[in-house]
Amino acid sequence: MKESNIQLISTITEDNKLTLALQSIEMPKPSADEVVIRIEAAPLNPSDLGVMFSAADMSTATQTGTEQNPVITADVAAKFMPGLKTRVGKATPVGNEGAGTVVAAGSSPAAQALMGKTVAVIGGGTYRQYHCANVQSCLVLKEGTTAKEGASSFVNPLTALAMVETMRAEGHKAIIHAAAASNLGQMLNRICIADGIDLINIVRKPEQETLLRDMGAKYVVNSTSETFLADLTAAIIETGATIAFDPIGGGQLTSDILNCMEVAVARDMKEHSVYGSDIFKQVYIYGALNRGPITLNRNFGFAWAVNGFLLFNALGKLGAETVMAMRKRVADEITSTFASHYTHEVSLTEVLQISSIEAYSKQATGEKYLITPQK
Amino acid sequence: MKESNIQLISTITEDNKLTLALQSIEMPKPSADEVVIRIEAAPLNPSDLGVMFSAADMSTATQTGTEQNPVITADVAAKFMPGLKTRVGKATPVGNEGAGTVVAAGSSPAAQALMGKTVAVIGGGTYRQYHCANVQSCLVLKEGTTAKEGASSFVNPLTALAMVETMRAEGHKAIIHAAAASNLGQMLNRICIADGIDLINIVRKPEQETLLRDMGAKYVVNSTSETFLADLTAAIIETGATIAFDPIGGGQLTSDILNCMEVAVARDMKEHSVYGSDIFKQVYIYGALNRGPITLNRNFGFAWAVNGFLLFNALGKLGAETVMAMRKRVADEITSTFASHYTHEVSLTEVLQISSIEAYSKQATGEKYLITPQK
Numbered sequence: 001m002k003e004s005n006i007q008l009i010s011t012i013t014e015d016n017k018l019t020l021a022l023q024s025i026e027m028p029k030p031s032a033d034e035v036v037i038r039i040e041a042a043p044l045n046p047s048d049l050g051v052m053f054s055a056a057d058m059s060t061a062t063q064t065g066t067e068q069n070p071v072i073t074a075d076v077a078a079k080f081m082p083g084l085k086t087r088v089g090k091a092t093p094v095g096n097e098g099a100g101t102v103v104a105a106g107s108s109p110a111a112q113a114l115m116g117k118t119v120a121v122i123g124g125g126t127y128r129q130y131h132c133a134n135v136q137s138c139l140v141l142k143e144g145t146t147a148k149e150g151a152s153s154f155v156n157p158l159t160a161l162a163m164v165e166t167m168r169a170e171g172h173k174a175i176i177h178a179a180a181a182s183n184l185g186q187m188l189n190r191i192c193i194a195d196g197i198d199l200i201n202i203v204r205k206p207e208q209e210t211l212l213r214d215m216g217a218k219y220v221v222n223s224t225s226e227t228f229l230a231d232l233t234a235a236i237i238e239t240g241a242t243i244a245f246d247p248i249g250g251g252q253l254t255s256d257i258l259n260c261m262e263v264a265v266a267r268d269m270k271e272h273s274v275y276g277s278d279i280f281k282q283v284y285i286y287g288a289l290n291r292g293p294i295t296l297n298r299n300f301g302f303a304w305a306v307n308g309f310l311l312f313n314a315l316g317k318l319g320a321e322t323v324m325a326m327r328k329r330v331a332d333e334i335t336s337t338f339a340s341h342y343t344h345e346v347s348l349t350e351v352l353q354i355s356s357i358e359a360y361s362k363q364a365t366g367e368k369y370l371i372t373p374q375k
Numbered sequence: 376m377k378e379s380n381i382q383l384i385s386t387i388t389e390d391n392k393l394t395l396a397l398q399s400i401e402m403p404k405p406s407a408d409e410v411v412i413r414i415e416a417a418p419l420n421p422s423d424l425g426v427m428f429s430a431a432d433m434s435t436a437t438q439t440g441t442e443q444n445p446v447i448t449a450d451v452a453a454k455f456m457p458g459l460k461t462r463v464g465k466a467t468p469v470g471n472e473g474a475g476t477v478v479a480a481g482s483s484p485a486a487q488a489l490m491g492k493t494v495a496v497i498g499g500g501t502y503r504q505y506h507c508a509n510v511q512s513c514l515v516l517k518e519g520t521t522a523k524e525g526a527s528s529f530v531n532p533l534t535a536l537a538m539v540e541t542m543r544a545e546g547h548k549a550i551i552h553a554a555a556a557s558n559l560g561q562m563l564n565r566i567c568i569a570d571g572i573d574l575i576n577i578v579r580k581p582e583q584e585t586l587l588r589d590m591g592a593k594y595v596v597n598s599t600s601e602t603f604l605a606d607l608t609a610a611i612i613e614t615g616a617t618i619a620f621d622p623i624g625g626g627q628l629t630s631d632i633l634n635c636m637e638v639a640v641a642r643d644m645k646e647h648s649v650y651g652s653d654i655f656k657q658v659y660i661y662g663a664l665n666r667g668p669i670t671l672n673r674n675f676g677f678a679w680a681v682n683g684f685l686l687f688n689a690l691g692k693l694g695a696e697t698v699m700a701m702r703k704r705v706a707d708e709i710t711s712t713f714a715s716h717y718t719h720e721v722s723l724t725e726v727l728q729i730s731s732i733e734a735y736s737k738q739a740t741g742e743k744y745l746i747t748p749q750k
Contacts, residue, residue, distance in 0.1 A: 050650075051649050054649070083674075086644060086645065086646060086647040087647035090647075250673075255668075266458075270461065271461060272462035274422070274425035274426050274429070278687075291673075293630075293670045293671060293672050293673070294670070295668045295669070295670055295671075296668060296669040296671070298624060298663065298666075298668070299458075301683065302661075302683035302688070303688060304682065304683045305681065305682040306671075306681050306682075307679065307680040307681075308676065308679045308680070309677065313677070313678060
């Protein structure tokens with residue numbers, strides 16, 4: 001086994017700076033229930049950017065260091081520092097998931113069984129060459145699945161499945177999804193088609209409409225269209241969707257969705273009520289693509305909720321049995337339903353080029369980066 | 376039995392007008408499970424104003440008719456008319472609760488048992504002289520309790536109790552209440568003191584602080600104080616409150632409450648997380664004292680929810696057994712824990728004076744109107 005091990009770390013320092021750098025660390029030694037994975041591919045998800053950049057203003061980023069060891073520095077506004085005090089001075093590893101080959105295993109039968117296997121892994125710090133993880137955090141990929149194909153086996157697939165399972169558990173019958181042309185949105189579209197669930201896709205651009213319709217989506221509405229509210233309401237009337245998932249948050253979209261749901265369900269009310277319809281309307285906000293304020297223009301009665309939605313909390317609510325079934329489905333369908341599409345492959349060194357950061361920090365829909373730490 | 380029966384009705388007409396008037400109706404005849412109650416007292420709650428005024432702009436109200444039969448007319452903005460189409464042309468009775476004497480009863484033993492009793496009643500249309508109701512909607516008041524004392528036995532008492540029961544059912548241990556100097560707030564304060572529950576009262580005025588402190592409130596914070604956020608955070612740290620009830624809605628208070636909760640619970644986090652604390656934070660919005668947009672400045676992670684809160688929906692969630700216990704407690708403690716305080720008593724004719732409307736439509740904290748339809 002190669003003895004060098006490099007990882008990407010993110011550090012906030014007391015002088016209101018963020019530093020991103022590569023760090024040479026020891027090769028991990030697995031305990032009984034652990035394995036060491038040679039990470040061959042790890043995606044750059046929006047949630048990873050949250051850990052990596054923290055509260056830094058990346059428009060102030062500068063690159064120093066050497067060609068092989070670039071160092072990125074950026075400013076953190078003073079107002080954010082009090083909220084970061086448990087992070088200051090700590091070299092924080094980045095990367096929530098990835099995939100690779102098990103090159104060392106602990107003494108337990110469960111760990112030994114993974115030796116030599118290609119596995120996907122969930123858990124902090126996958127932007128490194130060799131990663132030690134508990135066997136519970138690993139998903140064995142099917143024979144023939146590559147690490148690149150399996151790199152995104154957790155965050156997006158389980159989030160998309162958790163949306164569907166949450167819909168079922170909470171008694172809704174169709175789903176609205178915002179920013180629906182994303183990798184996650186495309187997965188959700190495939191799941192819903194396979195499972196016969198009506199899905200209303202909200203996108204911002206005509207080409208995203210086309211993309212999803214070409215993938216078989218029946219309901220696609222464009223939030224920049226003048227007829228958006230009428231289109232969304234019509235789709236809700238057709239499908240009966242009373243649950244929505246929105247990664248944007250800031251702005252009025254959540255409010256618009258609730259108001260359109262209310263218009264749709266109030267059509268069936270025989271008696272007017274000042275409290276609005278008693279049909280429960282739910283929006284889950286699972287991201288912060290717009291960090292501005294969420295504005296709710298309340299014209300949707302009293303039977304509603306807006307919740308934060310975080311994968312780990314959602315899995316906890318769904319329970320172990322459902323989660324096991326979800327993981328099995330991901331492994332079985334990782335090259336079809338749960339296939340991810342990457343537009344760029346970068347090494348750990350290339351991740352820390354200022355030009356790369358400018359590109360991937362935009363989180364443009366359709367653009368997706370894959371890190372290959374062995375390159 | 377007196378044969379005249381007068382009720383207050385609210386009508387929206389196709390010419391974008393609201394009309395409030397008195398109407399002579401037939402004396403009701405109870406079916407087997409019903410009783411006829413001579414309504415002696417009925418409160419004017421904010422929720423009644425919602426039914427009464429609907430979407431009308433009451434600053435345009437004018438009074439016509441006669442001294443004994445006043446008629447109030449006001450404009451409804453055209454934009455609200457589409458949402459009111461199931462209400463147009465329907466003479467809508469007003470009044471969600473009241474109390475009085477049972478003067479006629481249906482043939483069933485349950486109905487006959489109420490004959491001559493003083494009862495409180497829930498259900499639309501109590502702003503009338505004689506009201507017919509199912510026995511299930513009646514609460515028999517204890518011997519010696521007057522109709523005026525029992526007039527507000529449902530809306531405020533059950534809402535305050537539903538807040539406490541919701542706190543318990545959802546695993547929280549202390550409550551934050553906004554606009555806490557209201558009649559409802561004072562009840563909640565008494566319940567929490569009796570039950571040993573920590574309650575953080577948010578008020579806007581020094582005299583409201585004094586009022587609640589004189590009633591034994593331990594935690595009172597003033598939202599107009601410069602130190603409001605720090606005061607609220609300190610109180611949350613002391614009490615562990617992670618659930619709030621807010622009748623205001625519009626503005627930033629809900630956001631402020633969630634942010635203060637997050638600051639309080641994040642103090643115990645050993646590791647920084649970009650997702651914030653995983654301690655669940657809940658705000659229920661149960662009114663619309665401010666009809667403007669709700670603005671959420673999200674700095675409170677992903678473990679949160681903002682819900683509408685409506686008494687009937689909340690009771691449905693709590694279940695029949697809990698609700699029966701709540702009703703019994705109200706009857707037992709209607710002159711102590713659940714005592715209401717009225718500043719004005721008005722007849723049905725006096726309710727429809729333009730000068731009265733100007734006064735009670737302000738919904739000023741501490742001002743409360745009682746209608747006495749027999750006057």
